Amino acid sequence: MTATLERPVTVSGPSHGLVGTWHLTRLALRRDRIVLPIWVVLLGIMPSTSSGTFETLYPTAAERAGLTASMGSNPSLSLIYGPAFDLSTAGGFTAWRLGGFLALIAGLMAVFTVTRHTRAEEDTGRAELLASAVVGRYALLTAGVLVSAGASVLIGLVETGLMIGAKLPAAGSVALGAATAATGLVFTAIAAVAVQVAEYSRTANGIGATAVGVAFLLRAVGDSTSDATWVSWLSPIGWAQQIRPFADERWWVFLLPLAATVVVGAAGYALLPRRDVGTGIIPPRPGPAEAAASLRSPFALAWRLHRGPLIGWLIGTAVCAAVFGSVASGIGDVVGESQQAKEIFQRLGGTDALVDAFMAAMAGLFAMVVALYGVQSALRLRTEETAVRVEPLLATSVGRLRLLGSHLVFTFGGTALMMLLSGVLLGLSNGMRAGGAGEAVGDMVLASLAQLPAVWVITGLAVTLFGLAPKLSTAAWAIAGLALLLSLFGPVLNLPQAVVDASPFSHVPKLPAAEFTATPLVWLTGVAVVALVAGLMGWRRRDVG
Secondary structure, X not given: OOOOOXXXXXXXXXXXXXXXXXXXXXXXXXXXXXXXXXXXXXXXXXXXXXXXXXXXXXXXXXXXXXXXXXXXXXXXXXXXXXXXXXXXXXXXXXXXXXHHHHHHHHHHHHHHHHHHOOHHHHHOOHHHHHHOOOOOOOHHHHHHHHHHHHHHHHHHHHHHHHHHHOOOOHHHHHHHHHHHHHHHHHHHHHHHHHHHHOOOHHHHHHHHHHHHXXXXXXXXXXXXXXHHHHHHHHOHHHHHHHOOOOOOOOHHHHHHHHHHHHHHHHHHHHHHHHOOOOOOOOOOOOOOOOOOHHHOOHHHHHHHHHHHHHHHHHHHHHHHHHHHHHOHHHOHHHHOOOHHHHHHHHHHHOOXXXXXXXXXHHHHHHHHHHHHHHHHHHOHHHXXXXXXXXXXXXXXXXOHHHHHHHHHHHHHHHHHXXXXXHHHHHHHHHHHHHOOHHHHHHHHHHHHHOOHHHHHHHHHHHHHHHHHOHHHOOHHHHHHHHHHHHHHHOOOOOOOHHHHOOOHHHHOOOOOOOOOOOHHHHHHHHHHHHHHHHHHHHHHHOOOO
């Protein structure tokens, strides 16, 4: 009697590469059960809540009549907010004021979501374990894309439903919500390409975030330059605004983001089988056979890990500070004769002079953005830890506090350097246009550095989570985002002061014109120090990994 060997049955066809997609999607949704609802709720409610302030800002028909002409003809305002198509209605004003920023934030959300569920999984080695099971080649990428695309669409639906509930026109509400969703879809596709090109998640996030920044810059240049309006049509964010919600909607523009999503997304899927798991299309540059003497310390290693993001953030800070400082002199056209709008800017800036109020608000805005770098940098060692690159270092003579301290030098020193740079360029660009550059630089440097204690509170809390609750360390992003939203929209929406005070940025003296008070800065610095010490002690005592 002879034994016969049966040939194993294999699954073929285009669906084979998607085996396991549903299970990975459910896993991704479970992991993001806190983060994604925050994105959806915050982005979804912004337009409807902001639309109610229009009648308060401009209560008379005479004030509303000249808004489109005065703001639409101001290149400084077009650079920040985009083209003003029709500002005579609450919906048109809301779309002009928030449409570009909603698209920008939705794009960043899409990039981070796709990267977290694809390239970051490869960094930690979990993707390779999954690939050894019954999981298709395209399943992981498809799960990340589905979660990101679904979140983008859900944000658009929430926006639309709440705006219609606020009694805004249905057509404009659908257009604005769909524009935000379409932008998220485009950057979902761009992120699908970035995770194939880059070898590490931080590089993929950098590529995706750069794409979002370039899109915003192209939109700004096209909208603020009368001879180059075509440039804004090269930007997905520009497409979102060219749909013209609440201003004779142009539905055909939706074909552009949908086509870009299909084409770019297909490129991401085409690149996937051309690389191995854990590698990128662009191979890393091989290093020397022996490490240089300059790399024989934890500080040198930390510099090697932080220098790329730090340099990129410094360049972005310099460009944005120079641009926003140069438009400060035209801020009066934003409010016109509206006393209510003037009061809101004064609440944001804390001074009776509108230009000074705008510059103070800009110092605060840059501090909020720099705090995001602080969180990213503070959690860099957590990335190394989950990738099992920290344990071999600690097995040598390198101590825990020495290793973490080397990283925190760039965390706290980098935030200080960015705030100093933003102050110099905000003051210099404004002073060169309005006169008195030397005095303006000095005032803005002081205003920017006064924001540092608030930045360090957010950064210190990130270190606390890393040291005491490493599994919850990503919640530091939620803390920074909540502080940013409370500071930006709390005064505009007339939220209770107790709610606004939950943000450390609300306690900083609003320089340059407001009176300097050291007491809140001392308290904020104390909170930052306590948070930092708690994180250091937690890191010293807890298990690694």
